[in-house]
Structures are given as C-alpha cells and as structure tokens.
Amino acid sequence: MLHEQKMTSDGITTESLLAIYRAMYHRFEVLREKPWAHLMPSRSVTALTRLQNGQRLTLQHHLDGGREQLESDVVIFATGYRAAQPAFLAPLSHRLHLDADEAFHINNDFTLEWDGPQSNRLFAVNAGMHRLGIAEPQLSLMAWRAARILNRAHDDEPFELATTPGVIHWRSTTSTDNSQVFKSLAQTTEY
Known part of the structure; x- marks a missing residue:
C-alpha cells in the first residue's frame, strides 16, 4: 500500500513547498539568476566521492531506476525517520x-x-x-x-x-x- 501512496505525502508540508516554490520562482524567474538549486525527489544516494572542492554524488531514481551523478559543495542528508518499538x-x-x-x-x-x-x-x-x-x-x-x-x-x-x-x-x-x-x-x- 505505501508503495502506491509514496509520492502523495512524503516528507514535506504544503507550507514548505510553497515557500520553496516562491523562493525559487523569485530567484530564477524574476531575478533571472542561473538556476543553482534543484529539487530532485525520489532518489537515493548510492555513492559519495570526496573531491578537492566538494563531493560527487551518485544517485539512483526510485521510479525509473535511472542513475545520475552530480557535484556539490555541501551535502545535507535528509535520511528520514525510522520507527522503533518503544x-x-x-x-x-x-x-x-x-x-x-x-x-x-x-x-x-x-x-x-x-x-x-x-x-x-x-x-x-x-x-x-x-x-x-x-x-x-x-x-x-x-x-x-x-x-x-x-x-x-x-x-x-x-x-x-x-x-x-x-x-x-x-x-x-x-x-x-x-x-x-x-x-x-x-x-x-x-x-
């Protein structure tokens, strides 16, 4: 059941989505900055390689199985919550x-x-x-x-x-x- 509903509500509130959308719209559409931030949902980091000035991440997409690489100055892992028995x-x-x-x-x-x-x-x-x-x-x-x-x-x-x-x-x-x-x-x- 959760697999079918996964993308419906995972990980973000409507308020957070709206704040992110407004900030990105203002920077990239109104101010015409070159896009420097991207939203990339439904991916897992499968490898991380340290570079001289940052990291290279290898990602796997959960819906289509595709693999991607990107370089980043900073990596913040939002690894989620795992329930445990009290x-x-x-x-x-x-x-x-x-x-x-x-x-x-x-x-x-x-x-x-x-x-x-x-x-x-x-x-x-x-x-x-x-x-x-x-x-x-x-x-x-x-x-x-x-x-x-x-x-x-x-x-x-x-x-x-x-x-x-x-x-x-x-x-x-x-x-x-x-x-x-x-x-x-x-x-x-x-x-």
Missing part, C-alpha cells in the same frame, strides 16, 4: 504480532494484535502507516484518531463519527476493477 513495550514484545519488517500488526481501530487477553487492548498512534496508509500519522486527523480510540475503549461510543455521503465518487457503480490499488482502498477506507 522501550516500555519490551516486557510485552513476545506477545505482540509483528510482520516480516518487525512492524506492528495494527487494526483499523488502532488496536495492536497481540497474544494477551482480548479484554485488554493496546492502542497505537503513528505506528500503522504500513497497514493503514499515508493518512495514519498526519496531524490533521489527530482528533479523529483519538475519537476512534476512545470509542473503541468505551462501550457507549461517546463520539459520533458517522460521515455524510460523499459528493465525490471515485469509482463507477459498475466497476469491475479489482486491482491491488482498489483492494487496498477497500481495506482501509470507511464509507
């Missing part, structure tokens, strides 16, 4: 269900699958992007996630989370498309 879960780690990548099996209601009593639930937030998709960790959905968790934890479901029918219909009513994209959506999208 230390306080160590006493329960043998009871938690994990996938091949050591990620939690997390349900749509943010409960973790585990071998403990089913009346005792473990909830996790910002731990299920691999199962629930790119929206799972986003701050804009924090209140909704909290309400889902509280509804699951309380029998009386204190928060009304029913949605009104949407006005956007992504698929035709007669669609027979059973591609992996739609299977993933069906598993993670609530109607």
Whole structure:
C-alpha cells in the first residue's frame, strides 16, 4: 500500500513547498539568476566521492531506476525517520504480532494484535502507516484518531463519527476493477 501512496505525502508540508516554490520562482524567474538549486525527489544516494572542492554524488531514481551523478559543495542528508518499538513495550514484545519488517500488526481501530487477553487492548498512534496508509500519522486527523480510540475503549461510543455521503465518487457503480490499488482502498477506507 505505501508503495502506491509514496509520492502523495512524503516528507514535506504544503507550507514548505510553497515557500520553496516562491523562493525559487523569485530567484530564477524574476531575478533571472542561473538556476543553482534543484529539487530532485525520489532518489537515493548510492555513492559519495570526496573531491578537492566538494563531493560527487551518485544517485539512483526510485521510479525509473535511472542513475545520475552530480557535484556539490555541501551535502545535507535528509535520511528520514525510522520507527522503533518503544522501550516500555519490551516486557510485552513476545506477545505482540509483528510482520516480516518487525512492524506492528495494527487494526483499523488502532488496536495492536497481540497474544494477551482480548479484554485488554493496546492502542497505537503513528505506528500503522504500513497497514493503514499515508493518512495514519498526519496531524490533521489527530482528533479523529483519538475519537476512534476512545470509542473503541468505551462501550457507549461517546463520539459520533458517522460521515455524510460523499459528493465525490471515485469509482463507477459498475466497476469491475479489482486491482491491488482498489483492494487496498477497500481495506482501509470507511464509507
């Protein structure tokens, strides 16, 4: 699922994109400076060679597999965030269900699958992007996630989370498309 959604929200906010766009537009279009900065998403540095006055980087593009080289005075690696199990879960780690990548099996209601009593639930937030998709960790959905968790934890479901029918219909009513994209959506999208 994440592979299909990768370019949708990775790594940057709308505000940051707008600030970068405005700065680059002003310098390169208004002031007519020769472009000296480039945005090159979806690439990994596969080699770095020190030069007398900088570095040569070898890059591999994730979408088309192409390889590129460039020289730079300064290199800043934005290597990303890698999730780790919190230390306080160590006493329960043998009871938690994990996938091949050591990620939690997390349900749509943010409960973790585990071998403990089913009346005792473990909830996790910002731990299920691999199962629930790119929206799972986003701050804009924090209140909704909290309400889902509280509804699951309380029998009386204190928060009304029913949605009104949407006005956007992504698929035709007669669609027979059973591609992996739609299977993933069906598993993670609530109607």
